[in-house]
Amino acid sequence: MDNFTTKDGTRIFYKDWGPKDLQPVVFHHGWPLSADDWDTQMLFFREKGFRVIAHDRRGHGRSTQTDSGNDMDTYVQDLLELTAHLDLHKAVHIGHSTGGGEVARYVAKAQPGRVAKAVLVGAVSPIMLKTDKNPGGLPLSVFDGFRAALAANRAQFYVDVPSGPFYGFNRPGAKVTQGTIDNWWRQGMMGGAKAHYDCIKAFSETDFTEDLKAINVPVLVMHGDDDQIVPIADSAQLAIKLLKNGELKVYKGYPHGMLTTHADVLNPDILAFIRK
Template identity: 80%
Template sequence: MSGIETMLGVTRRELLEGALAVGTVAALAPTAQAMAQGHSHHGEANMATITVKDGTTIFYKDWGPKTAQPIVFHHGWPLSADDWDAQMLYFLQHGYRVIAHDRRGHGRSTQTDTGNDMATYAADVIELADALDLKNAVHIGHSTGGGEVAAYVARSKPGRVAKAVLVGAIPPIMVKTASNPGGLPIEVFDGFRAALAANRAQFYLDVPSGPFYGFNRPGAKISQGIIQNWWRQGMMGGAKAQYDCIKAFSETDQTEDLKKIQVPVLFMHGDDDQIVPIADSAMLGVKLVKNGELKVYKGYPHGMLTTHADVLNPDLLAFIRK
């Protein structure tokens, strides 16, 4: 080695060691601060969270002017608040306050082993709405998040909710029962549970690669980024909570929740939804609410908020402004 090479070698090593030392200190500093604030399991002090009655930490995003009308987004299984990126940015640009949380057990919220049921999900949203003092809010839920919206709005305090939107949503009930003969057989959801338990990582690639976004249809424009983002969000959550959530989204009968809702409700559903078939969800749900309308999207898949945000966002805006 020449003198210059030796010097460069030492310099590189010293730089690397120095960077590692600085990086370690930088990594520890927010963790220590977060521990002081009781958010140590996140490792970041600046994350917005609330701690609900049973000690579960719920992560949320809250963007835009606090004086503007709030729009609250409720994600589907097994995803996170990140699934609403296209809507959050769109409505932020239109002057709204936009809020999205990670359901318990999902995303950056606590990986709970209990409370993974629709009633507790709704109770968590009640606490979030109280903590942020949300008034006259529009609640928009996709898939399982639509069930969460129905459960929350049915129980919400006066003045908290202005309107609700259920997109590709699960209510009134997904599973086939004596009173719901058009539902999906329990074996479908048992299959979900078996696949999750056997190889969650592979299952979370198969779902978005196929039926969720309609990427299994002839001529579909497949996006590898969308598939990987679905996988990323799914794998952030807890396996136990996501396993339990399958029962919550398939077997919870929300007929009475829908009947209790007084505010205007927009149902948006793709007629090629392979995850939540339209005939046994939106078609029935719109008849149960007092003030509902249904907008059907021909050929659109379950994940149409992502694949067709350019169409759905203006439709959502029009409903909110009405």
């Protein structure tokens, strides 16, 4: 575990496990979580012979609770600086939800040789918000509701989301795991309320269309068809059409938080893609 300070003075917390000469796998968390959301994946891929890295996005987890810069371009600038500091080459970047959008933009901007492959899991790309160009998106009122709930009682909101739609625990017959709910809440409450509030705009209104088009490396797009947070029809099924070298894997009945609920399935699938 370590910290890196960006050019604008923001402290970014990150984990970096494994010998530096191994191929790096870099994990990008969703909103409003932290690097801890990847613990299962980091342990799995470290055992498989990779160097594994995960950071807390600015305003999240143990990184600086910033008042400004809580937007996708700044998140990616932080990442460009961090990966240069760590001197990463031929890395595999894996992003979930908001982190998937971050991966798309980072990979599109990264220097040649920095990235070998990318994986987008339940990613917000190409764009979540309903617009004239994206008529199937979610209306602004949905995200205004997120902001209102966060501002009114963030602690309760961060119980309601994982208890219900995030992990599909609101579905009939779902096996609810209290520890998973508590861990989501713990991670969320570590971050800054202002940064999390601002990030709702970043993950819902950022258009990643041109980023996806610009990516040249192989990309695996993974999505559950029962994702209640980022509906598959307006995300993965559109993103795959924009990628030059993309592969789509759809998981029947899986929720948005499938990396946690179905790590036993997704981790080997990601490993097979990396080794291909």
